[in-house]
Amino acid sequence: MEALPRDTIVDVLEERLREDILAGRHPVGSLLPPERRLADGYGVTRTTLKHAFGRLVQAGLLETRHGVGTRVRDFARLGGADLLPMLIRHSPDWIGEIFEVRRSIGALIAERAAERATPAHRAELAVRLAEVRAAEGGEGVQLADIEVHRALARATGNRVYVLLTNTLFNAYLPVRAALVSPFTDPESAYRRLEPVVAAVTAADRAAARAAAEEYLTETERLMMDGLRKKEEG
Amino acid sequence: MEALPRDTIVDVLEERLREDILAGRHPVGSLLPPERRLADGYGVTRTTLKHAFGRLVQAGLLETRHGVGTRVRDFARLGGADLLPMLIRHSPDWIGEIFEVRRSIGALIAERAAERATPAHRAELAVRLAEVRAAEGGEGVQLADIEVHRALARATGNRVYVLLTNTLFNAYLPVRAALVSPFTDPESAYRRLEPVVAAVTAADRAAARAAAEEYLTETERLMMDGLRKKEEG
């Protein structure tokens, strides 16, 4: 069982500051109020506020300069893909765009994997795929499913594809996890993944690309349907 | 002129901790020494250490649990593409892999841009391209060059491509900036970019992809050559 620590004050404060920034209450390019005043306003110590600031600076949302102040960065223009999880939480309309990119890159990865997977990579793919079918519990299936995609990315022989896969997963996984079927049914997950792994294992680039595209298109459709139903219900 | 604030203690400490982690002196999955001891070891206050910790947690390198300790995350398996800048600083052999991905995604972006750029997007591309030629000073050319790529990403109509472009740029830009020619000569930069913009403006998908691929292959060659020379010299 996974221990679930409850949010700390810094977590809450960070989230609130982030929300205030993303909502434009602290406009891009503007100087935030001084730390002492802001800390007072949020009812926390300056030290605590600075911890939250530190994270937001790291995330690329803020920029502090000694003796001057703290400025809101133009994250929409300059930010990296690691902003996606917070952007999607603030406005879910990003999901369509994320998924288009996921589809293109997923196809790219499958093609490269088919081209360059070593025997060891193929063996790992087989294992990961089997684990999907054998997984118990909805959460287990989802985790096993992700491992198949990580293995596909690893099979390209290019570690950057693994990182990219993680970035995109981090962006839309919380959304996906909120839906139930069909990501939690072992047999259904297995059936949808199998053709991709088969094509990669067969070293058939075109088939791998096509299978990945089909899989990801289907996944997108399932997610969008699930979201729509959730909205209505 | 850009003000260049010198590193703060937290910056230095963060870098040192990061280096210790990436070098495996704090193995993945292991528990770090307690904050009090570690702070003492680095000769800083616990508060300062915690500020550095906060950033590394945000970056996905550490994981703290109240009452237990701070653990080193398996960033190679679970990390996102935002880790690239620090990974490349620690071991430059990432650059080849980064550039392969940049090439594939750059081609993808050019193709999508050719497919979907609006008249407004085309106008912006023309402006950005002209700015490259008109830029003065090596740094100015490099910045203008980046703006062309951002404009290309924007022209896809998908904001995720912009974020992805930024992520990859952030990864290898420091390396590129260390080289001199040909990224600092306005005329040479213009000549290399022009065919890509022309193909996108002409809405010719295949030509756009081909031009982008050629541009990026050439860029990679120039960077690798530059690095090799630097190594020798």
Add this chain to the structure above:
DNA sequence: AGTGGTTGAGTGGCTGAGCCACTGGACCAC
């Protein structure tokens, strides 16, 4: 023996007061 509650050492979370270092505009002397 087995079960369940209690305790305490060790850990990170957070505070508040205080001093230091930097920036930039106002002011002054020339």
Add this chain to the structure above:
DNA sequence: GTGGTCCAGTGGCTCAGCCACTCAACCACT
């Protein structure tokens, strides 16, 4: 004008201390 000085306001950092949480050892009762 020009250049220098000053100072109010800002973020950087420290310190000492208390709080909250976790886990394993221990104990009391069955």
